[in-house]
Amino acid sequence: MTTRRGTGLAELLVTLALSGVVMATAARSLVLHVRLQRDRAAQTQADEIVRDVHAIVRAELGHADGHVGVLGDTAIELASLRAFAVACDVATTRLYLPSSIVWWSPARVGDSVAVLDTLAGREWRTAITATGTQHASARCPAGAIRLTLAAAPPATVAVMLLPVRVWRVVRYVAYRAGDGTWWLGERSCLPGCGSAQPIAGPLLAAAQGGWRLALVAGRDGRPIALDVSVRAGINGRRSGMMARIPMGGIP
DSSP: OOOOOSOOHHHHHHHHHHHHHHHHHHHHHHHHHHHHHHHHHHHHHHHHHHHHHHHHHHHHHHTEEEEEEEETTTEEEEEEEEEEEEESEEETTEEEEETTSOOSSOOOTTOEEEEEETTTTEEEEEEEEEEEEEOOOSSOTTOEEEEEESSOOOTTSOSTTEEEEEEEEEEEEEEEOTTSOEEEEEEEOSSSOOOOEEEEEEEOOGGGTSEEEEEEEOTTSOEEEEEEEEEEEETTEEEEEEEEEEOOOOO
């Protein structure tokens, strides 16, 4: 009798079948893991979009000066303070603010400026046509932010210890981009509203409640808060938030 060596056909087929089962199970587990990771990433992104929109609206309302208007239920226009400071120098159409002041967001062309006309007892207002920086000087020892104004302040406006506030009329609106997605956009509205610049998104479509707004009035009829609803969806994963955001005030 001779001793049988090697692997027979039956054993080989069984081995191949078992290997196929193991590989199929591993592939299925890998696919499920990748899908789970993709779903988690999509959910995290949707959550972040909702939080970003909520944070933007809360911050803007916290700096609003009372001019707040809801346009339909998917857009809001407000005047938001950028800085409140004492000017260190004035020269015709140029206004200098100390570099040390804290800005809510940097001044830009089109922003509004108000200075206190002490003799007339009211604010004098104009717009910013250019911005820049200024080296340290005797009146502005720490340097300054240079604001070029559309008009020179009247002679009744004091040069020293001049209270100045800078604000921006801005509109936040839900709009549809060219690829069909919906975004929260910002439109600067002085002297006129320009095209929307994307701020956060993509959101759910307006018909699906991607962004909804409603003013809340106080006893005197003036707006005191804003009800905001935000919903975002990424690859089938959705996130949403509803909040009542109080409005702040400025000097």
